Amino acid sequence: MKLHGYFRSSASYRVRIALNLKGLTVEHLPHHLRKGEQRAPDYLKLNPQGLVPTLIDDQGDVLTQSLAVIEWLDETHPTPPLLPADPLKRARVRAFAMAIACDTHPVQNLKVLARLRQLGLPEEQVTAWAAWANQDGLEACEALIAHETGPFCFGDAPTLADLCLVPQLANARRFGVAVEKFPRLMTAEAATKSLKAFADAAPDRQPDAE
Amino acid sequence: MKLHGYFRSSASYRVRIALNLKGLTVEHLPHHLRKGEQRAPDYLKLNPQGLVPTLIDDQGDVLTQSLAVIEWLDETHPTPPLLPADPLKRARVRAFAMAIACDTHPVQNLKVLARLRQLGLPEEQVTAWAAWANQDGLEACEALIAHETGPFCFGDAPTLADLCLVPQLANARRFGVAVEKFPRLMTAEAATKSLKAFADAAPDRQPDAE
Numbered sequence: 028m029k030l031h032g033y034f035r036s037s038a039s040y041r042v043r044i045a046l047n048l049k050g051l052t053v054e055h056l057p058h059h060l061r062k063g064e065q066r067a068p069d070y071l072k073l074n075p076q077g078l079v080p081t082l083i084d085d086q087g088d089v090l091t092q093s094l095a096v097i098e099w100l101d102e103t104h105p106t107p108p109l110l111p112a113d114p115l116k117r118a119r120v121r122a123f124a125m126a127i128a129c130d131t132h133p134v135q136n137l138k139v140l141a142r143l144r145q146l147g148l149p150e151e152q153v154t155a156w157a158a159w160a161n162q163d164g165l166e167a168c169e170a171l172i173a174h175e176t177g178p179f180c181f182g183d184a185p186t187l188a189d190l191c192l193v194p195q196l197a198n199a200r201r202f203g204v205a206v207e208k209f210p211r212l213m214t215a216e217a218a219t220k221s222l223k224a225f226a227d228a229a230p231d232r233q234p235d236a237e
Numbered sequence: 238m239k240l241h242g243y244f245r246s247s248a249s250y251r252v253r254i255a256l257n258l259k260g261l262t263v264e265h266l267p268h269h270l271r272k273g274e275q276r277a278p279d280y281l282k283l284n285p286q287g288l289v290p291t292l293i294d295d296q297g298d299v300l301t302q303s304l305a306v307i308e309w310l311d312e313t314h315p316t317p318p319l320l321p322a323d324p325l326k327r328a329r330v331r332a333f334a335m336a337i338a339c340d341t342h343p344v345q346n347l348k349v350l351a352r353l354r355q356l357g358l359p360e361e362q363v364t365a366w367a368a369w370a371n372q373d374g375l376e377a378c379e380a381l382i383a384h385e386t387g388p389f390c391f392g393d394a395p396t397l398a399d400l401c402l403v404p405q406l407a408n409a410r411r412f413g414v415a416v417e418k419f420p421r422l423m424t425a426e427a428a429t430k431s432l433k434a435f436a437d438a439a440p441d442r443q444p445d446a447e
Contacts, residue, residue, distance in 0.1 A: 075376075075377045075380030075381055076336055076340060076377040077377075078340070084325075088325055090325075090328050090329075090332065091332045091336075091381075092331065092332035092335040092336065092339070094331070094335055094339070095328045095329075095331035095332040095335055096328065096332075098327070098328065098331060099324050099325070099327065099328035102324040102327065103324050114309050114312040114313050115294075115298055115300075115309070117308070117309065117312065118300050118305045118306065118308065118309035119300075119305075121302065121304070121305035121308060122300065122301045122302035122305040122306075125302040125304055125305055125338075125339075126286055126301075126302065128335075128339050129302070129304070129335075129338050129339045129342075129343050130286060130288070130343050132339075133339050133340050133343050133344055134343055134344060134349060139344060142366070142369070146358065146362060146366075148356065152356060156352070156356075159352070166285075167285045167286040167287075170285030171285055171286075171301075
């Protein structure tokens with residue numbers, strides 16, 4: 028399989044963790060987002076949104092959207108599972124993941140921040156916007172798992188929730204959010220530190236890292 | 238079951254269509270988003286993000302995030318299915334849904350537009366922002382299903398993709414986007430018009446419609 032991505036893209040980071048947890052090796056095809064390589068005509072044919080990641084499976088099929096890719100991986104390579112078996116628990120894990128993947132990350136991604144700059148906002152207001160989006164999202168995430176058994180977001184093994192949380196915390200720190208205010212999220216992140224699958228997926232471990 | 242929602246919320250609208258397609262009747266509990274009722278302390282206990290919808294099932298369990306709610310409905314009430322059976326096709330449907338639910342809708346929701354106003358942007362720039370987000374998202378959606386058999390987004394029955402498309406088109410029109418430029422999306426929307434489940438879920442058919 029081939030993964031079109033970018034070392035610092037948190038959506039690519041989610042998929043890298045999933046692939047590692049499933050024990051799957053892929054060829055990495057980096058696209059430098061700050062240089063706009065995700066808007067190249069050949070890439071847009073694969074991913075009309077001009078976003079990373081895009082996964083190409085062994086049959087050459089094209090898969091986009093990190094959460095859809097991870098659900099597909101979980102359906103086609105079920106061990107270890109990234110979602111619980113019980114429907115209600117699955118819904119809770121997905122809701123946490125989507126609080127990040129729908130309501131936090133897209134509000135602070137490169138495209139939105141570039142648009143704010145185009146509107147004439149000074150750099151400190153652009154950074155403050157990104158910090159606000161992260162702060163707001165993580166505050167909700169902390170509440171969503173406050174009563175869940177740990178140490179991971181949901182129980183004693185990583186799920187789709189942890190795959191979304193760890194990359195988002197990296198973004199939040201980059202924008203200056205004091206993430207240590209979120210004790211339950213910190214517990215979950217600490218649990219992932221012991222897993223090679225998470226460590227190997229980190230931005231600074233990728234071939235295109237700067 | 239009970240559905241906390243708002244007539245004009247496109248995330249609530251998606252869940253209303255799903256419930257109707259599954260033949261499920263729920264009690265509707267409206268929260269007036271423009272009056273900030275989704276930030277009431279009692280509601281935040283159910284939904285820490287302060288967003289609608291929230292579904293309460295017959296056991297009193299709380300479900301948040303429209304796509305997670307719809308996946309749960311599909312797992313617990315499988316007929317008619319809202320996702321294809323084949324993993325690759327499921328991934329394509331989910332990716333289309335997420336192109337809307339992750340990358341389009343949250344970039345133009347009330348919270349983001351309110352933040353733009355707080356930053357001092359004039360109303361025409363706020364509307365232009367919302368139009369841009371819709372235009373950009375729908376352009377990608379048109380490409381994502383250009384080669385899919387119709388008349389619905391994916392084949393001859395509605396899926397999660399159509400449940401996301403129809404409410405987003407309503408938003409796009411509200412912000413002045415010329416949606417007739419997207420012929421494949423128009424075909425899919427036209428197919429849904431024949432279904433009572435879609436018609437009954439429309440904003441102007443809800444008890445809290447203004």
